[in-house]
């Protein structure tokens with residue numbers, strides 16, 4: 367932050383129209399500064415000029431990082447926390463704690479901030495590894511996953527018999543690894559599809 | 565309990581999982597009655613969202629009956645039938661105080677850019693979602709809203725995401741009376757954005773997609789002028805021609821990261837994943853809007869980066885507005901719109917599916933079989 371990097375947005379009490387008795391403070395790299403030291407500060411402040419309307423209520427914007435925190439959930443599983451967080455948020459999910467090789471990759475990823483590609487690429491890599499781990503886990507529990515069923519083959523049969531027949535035919539011609547192969551083919555085709563929001 | 569279980573890209577199943585428990589005094593446990601599959605769930609299903617772990621239960625659009633509440637829950641009562649906004653929001657942090665309930669700072673350890681979302685990877689907090697018989701709902705007194713007696717649960721479940729997201733897309737567009745509004749994407753959110761554009765006084769509503777059955781639907785439902793971009797030489801030139809050479813006043817991106825329509829974007833964004841998905845819908849929005857216009861983005865993109873013509877944003881003096889919908893903020897207004905018949909959410913539901921058939925429902929929705937627009941899981945105990 368440089369000396370010129372001032373928080374020049376008008377403060378909340380100016381916006382709320384209260385006649386501030388003591389001048390508000392802004393922060394510079396040398397610490398808090400009385401705005402009266404900044405020539406012209408807030409001169410053109412205009413609450414109407416707010417493109418965040420109507421989804422941001424600036425009247426409650428105090429520009430501080432302090433608030434009355436909710437009761438804190440006590441972690442009983444391993445959590446990976448963004449280095450951009452000052453503290454652990456008050457609640458969190460405990461769905462699937464990191465484990466195995468993918469867990470090691472995820473832990474490594476969280477050494478970088480959300481701003482680094484390494485963070486996201488490692489997580490994406492971990493997801494792919496985790497998929498294989500899931501298969502191994504199933505087999506270790508003597509559970510053979512019904513992959514065609516998991517991929518919704520019945521819906522394909524009901525509504526796209528031609529497409530399904532083509533997939534199976536080609537896959538059969540190629541031979542082994544039928545299910546794995548048809549899965550990746552299915553993925554390629556659907557990748558070219560479009561997923562609208564909602 | 566029975567719950568959806570993610571096993572890897574294009575693979576989901578129903579498994580027996582432990583019952584969710586109260587983990588925080590403001591939690592509730594909800595017995596799910598309705599739960600949608602969302603277009604954004606397909607980004608997870610396709611393996612596009614980082615830190616989507618095997619074993620997680622998806623589902624951020626659900627309603628259900630309160631089974632149990634934590635010691636700090638004061639308003640919700642056991643037996644209440646509630647709709648649960650997809651955002652997990654505390655109601656008191658820096659961002660919640662400003663009404664930014666989609667950006668809560670007290671619900672997601674893994675990232676600061678996004679608040680907690682039910683069943684939406686660990687990047688959105690690692691919560692199990694509502695595609696299950698039961699779900700844990702944090703901050704139960706803040707988000708969940710009791711469904712009015714007169715409201716059909718099929719309408720209620722669409723107020724958890726689709727309707728507020730579509731509505732906020734139009735709201736962020738700053739639509740003025742008579743404005744021409746272009747909506748990219750005729751999925752459920754695009755459909756609701758087109759419907760909502762009229763509520764803000766649009767003079768003309770145009771919807772662009774490449775899936776004819778969805779265009780047919782929105783033509784009637786919104787109603788809207790619809791065009792299939794595969795039949796247009798150049799979407800942007802077409803938009804200019806149809807608006808006196810000026811461009812639209814407002815463009816809405818209701819597609820996001822898995823957009824079709826551009827080979828380059830599809831290859832580097834969707835296949836090679838070198839950008840956070842294909843950004844062609846946003847590209848078209850930026851180039852189709854008039855100078856000084858507004859681009860409103862509700863399509864979901866990944867966290868890394870995208871190729872978009874940012875130079876044109878500068879040169880055209882555009883305003884970009886975007887956010888995850890702040891569902892709780894909009895609910896009072898939207899419930900009123902449903903009551904008065906100004907929005908009829910359940911008309912977009914094309915498929916009602918039992919939880920056990922979830923793998924078929926995902927595939928059907930993903931592959932756009934059987935003219936699917938919106939699949940809803942109806943739980944057996946509902």
Ligand SMILES: [Zn+2]
Nearest residue numbers: 564602604725
């Ligand atoms: Zn959704």
Ligand SMILES: [Zn+2]
Nearest residue numbers: 654657660668
């Ligand atoms: Zn909050």
